Amino acid sequence: MYKYDSYDQAMVDARVEEFRDQVRRRLEGHITEDQFKPLRLMNGLYLQLHAYMLRVAVPYGTLNSAQMRMLGDIADKYDRGYGHFTTRQNIQYNWIKLEDAPDILADLAKVEMHAIQTSGNCIRNTTSDQYAGAVADEVVDPRPYAELIRQWSTFHPEFSFLPRKFKMAVIASDTDRAAMKLHDIGIQIVRDAAGELGAAFYVGGGMGRTPMIAPCINPFVPIDRMITYAEACLRVYNRHGRRDNKYKARIKILVHELGKDEYTRQVEAEFAHLLTQQIEPPLAELERIKAQFAEPPFEVGIADTVDRSDPDFALWVDNNCLPHKQAGYIAATISLKPVGGIPGDASADQIRLMADLARDYSFDELRVTHAQNIVLPHVKKADLYALWQQLEAAGLGTANLDLVGDIIACPGLDYCSLANARSIPVAQKIGQRLAVKQQEIGELKLKISGCINACGHHHAGHIGILGVDKKGTENYQLLLGGCEGADTSLGQITGPGFDEDGIVDAVEKATQFYLSQREEGERFLDTYRRIGMPAFKEAIYG
Amino acid sequence: MKILTGNDLKSGAVTWWDGVQWSLHVEDAVDVGDHADTILAREQAARRVNAAYAIEAVKDADGVRPAHIKDRIRALGPTVRPDLTLKPADPGAGDWVI
Numbered sequence: 001m002y003k004y005d006s007y008d009q010a011m012v013d014a015r016v017e018e019f020r021d022q023v024r025r026r027l028e029g030h031i032t033e034d035q036f037k038p039l040r041l042m043n044g045l046y047l048q049l050h051a052y053m054l055r056v057a058v059p060y061g062t063l064n065s066a067q068m069r070m071l072g073d074i075a076d077k078y079d080r081g082y083g084h085f086t087t088r089q090n091i092q093y094n095w096i097k098l099e100d101a102p103d104i105l106a107d108l109a110k111v112e113m114h115a116i117q118t119s120g121n122c123i124r125n126t127t128s129d130q131y132a133g134a135v136a137d138e139v140v141d142p143r144p145y146a147e148l149i150r151q152w153s154t155f156h157p158e159f160s161f162l163p164r165k166f167k168m169a170v171i172a173s174d175t176d177r178a179a180m181k182l183h184d185i186g187i188q189i190v191r192d193a194a195g196e197l198g199a200a201f202y203v204g205g206g207m208g209r210t211p212m213i214a215p216c217i218n219p220f221v222p223i224d225r226m227i228t229y230a231e232a233c234l235r236v237y238n239r240h241g242r243r244d245n246k247y248k249a250r251i252k253i254l255v256h257e258l259g260k261d262e263y264t265r266q267v268e269a270e271f272a273h274l275l276t277q278q279i280e281p282p283l284a285e286l287e288r289i290k291a292q293f294a295e296p297p298f299e300v301g302i303a304d305t306v307d308r309s310d311p312d313f314a315l316w317v318d319n320n321c322l323p324h325k326q327a328g329y330i331a332a333t334i335s336l337k338p339v340g341g342i343p344g345d346a347s348a349d350q351i352r353l354m355a356d357l358a359r360d361y362s363f364d365e366l367r368v369t370h371a372q373n374i375v376l377p378h379v380k381k382a383d384l385y386a387l388w389q390q391l392e393a394a395g396l397g398t399a400n401l402d403l404v405g406d407i408i409a410c411p412g413l414d415y416c417s418l419a420n421a422r423s424i425p426v427a428q429k430i431g432q433r434l435a436v437k438q439q440e441i442g443e444l445k446l447k448i449s450g451c452i453n454a455c456g457h458h459h460a461g462h463i464g465i466l467g468v469d470k471k472g473t474e475n476y477q478l479l480l481g482g483c484e485g486a487d488t489s490l491g492q493i494t495g496p497g498f499d500e501d502g503i504v505d506a507v508e509k510a511t512q513f514y515l516s517q518r519e520e521g522e523r524f525l526d527t528y529r530r531i532g533m534p535a536f537k538e539a540i541y542g
Numbered sequence: 543m544k545i546l547t548g549n550d551l552k553s554g555a556v557t558w559w560d561g562v563q564w565s566l567h568v569e570d571a572v573d574v575g576d577h578a579d580t581i582l583a584r585e586q587a588a589r590r591v592n593a594a595y596a597i598e599a600v601k602d603a604d605g606v607r608p609a610h611i612k613d614r615i616r617a618l619g620p621t622v623r624p625d626l627t628l629k630p631a632d633p634g635a636g637d638w639v640i
Contacts, residue, residue: 026551027551027552027589029589033586033592033593047549047554047592047593049556049612049615049616050554050555050556050616050619050620051549051553051554051555051556052554080626095554095626096554097552097553097554098551098552098553098554099552099553342622342623413611413612413615414615414620414621414622414623415620417612419612422615422621422622424622425621425622428622472609472610472611473611474611
């Protein structure tokens with residue numbers, strides 16, 4: 001995986017000292033909160049319900065064991081012994097003291113990490129496929145291209161004050177595991193008929209209060225012009241984005257209002273101009289980055305089977321493991337969704353254990369998924385049982401990937417100052433209610449947001465739940481039919497909302513109705529798409 | 543009643559204006575009547591509180607209770623982590639929030 005060069009390290013170290021001075025000046029009263037707020041947000045430091053919250057960037061969700069161990073140590077040393085993995089493949093700490101923040105950033109810098117651009121109207125952490133480099137269906141490992149974007153977008157002077165925040169995702173397979181079409185810019189690395197690599201650009205997607213699926217504005221930008229094309233996309237947005245209205249400032253509104261064709265025309269014109277400026281990073285830099293994502297030294301000719309004699313282990317393998325491109329290996333997902341637990345939370349001890357397991361069993365690599373789980377991407381099948389036993393002993397062996405218990409939930413009103421309703425208790429109740437049925441139900445992606453900002457991706461849930469404030473009390477809207485991936489769709493609201501217990505009942509009714517109606521091989525989403533909203537609505541409200 | 547709340551500048555901890563200083567406990571909060579703006583301006587300028595604001599609350603036999611659930615969660619702590627609230631030994635404390 002990518003290693004900082006001297007420029008990267010110098011930039012991050014300088015930023016730590018800059019922020020240390022800014023914190024000192026704030027604490028000594030030389031700058032006001034209004035002056036300080038944008039400075040701390042540029043370093044990922046929010047003020048939330050109970051304390052300061054620090055959001056740490058995990059570029060394209062990739063970590064090594066030293067980085068993961070440091071995240072666990074920070075949880076113990078500066079927080080309350082846990083961290084929360086997010087839908088942006090990042091980690092958040094909920095109980096940070098302002099006076100500790102510079103020291104935390106200094107500790108992060110020791111392991112080539114930071115919190116830069118995890119807030120603010122800039123290009124945020126670029127996300128990617130959590131199985132990058134491990135699965136056979138990708139045309140190439142997308143992470144070098146995500147890293148190139150990270151380098152291009154970090155401290156980009158022209159794009160530090162965009163009309164609104166800007167999120168990018170990069171994938172390299174038709175199986176979209178990163179919700180790519182629901183980003184401001186989604187890039188799919190593709191090959192043309194001649195075998196040349198290119199980037200398909202999807203621009204203007206997003207969730208939030210106005211969910212939209214990004215249209216493809218260019219199916220093949222030569223890979224050695226990807227950054228130039230991205231720059232053109234951003235320039236047109238930066239020029240015309242609605243700075244007058246926060247709620248209409250995202251690029252999706254611009255693309256929608258201009259129309260895909262006119263937006264694309266302007267991008268292509270800007271692209272043509274930028275080509276004359278030769279802003280594309282030199283190919284040598286991409287090659288330098290790619291060399292750092294070389295395949296691990298996989299063993300060949302090793303056993304390609306798993307001993308399934310332990311039924312609990314076999315269930316976990318069936319649920320949580322994905323075939324690997326290399327014979328004898330498997331990609332294992334560690335669920336951070338134990339029954340009744342808090343989605344995405346992990347204790348400091350669990351974080352350190354996962355670091356040790358990555359070191360011992362996965363070529364030192366981990367991935368954070370946008371579904372708030374952790375992946376060990378390269379596990380030898382012969383080691384899988386020993387790995388699982390250690391996970392199980394630490395409460396990390398839950399076998400529920402993509403089942404109804406594998407719920408995405410934002411922090412909600414328990415932690416977030418923007419939230420209107422709590423998300424976590426609803427996730428816990430649904431998880432407990434349906435735990436015994438989840439294997440029977442099969443794949444069902446349930447996503448909960450505590451407000452319209454949609455950090456819990458409720459628009460993209462097969463079942464989505466949106467928490468709202470209804471005259472001072474929590475109320476929950478139910479959505480059905482959302483989906484991320486190649487067949488991305490947006491969920492539709494079923495009807496009147498529910499209270500906390502009512503939404504749990506409604507979800508149970510929806511799943512019961514699905515079980516009664518499904519045909520051979522159908523997932524919940526398939527059945528919903530076949531029979532439609534009215535039938536489900538009748539089952540839920542009738 | 544109208545009470546004042548904010549966060550401690552250094553620690554970020556939720557605090558409540560008790561008439562003299564900032565307390566960690568909502569039951570210490572006092573009615574500020576029409577003086578909210580004056581107190582907030584003075585206290586924030588002195589960096590004794592950060593991001594402070596006035597809210598509605600009621601006072602009854604059980605103490606001071608903010609009108610909105612968000613501020614009740616701020617007053618106690620996350621409902622999903624009773625061990626991290628101000629009353630970790632009181633299993634019923636969360637009922638006060640809801």
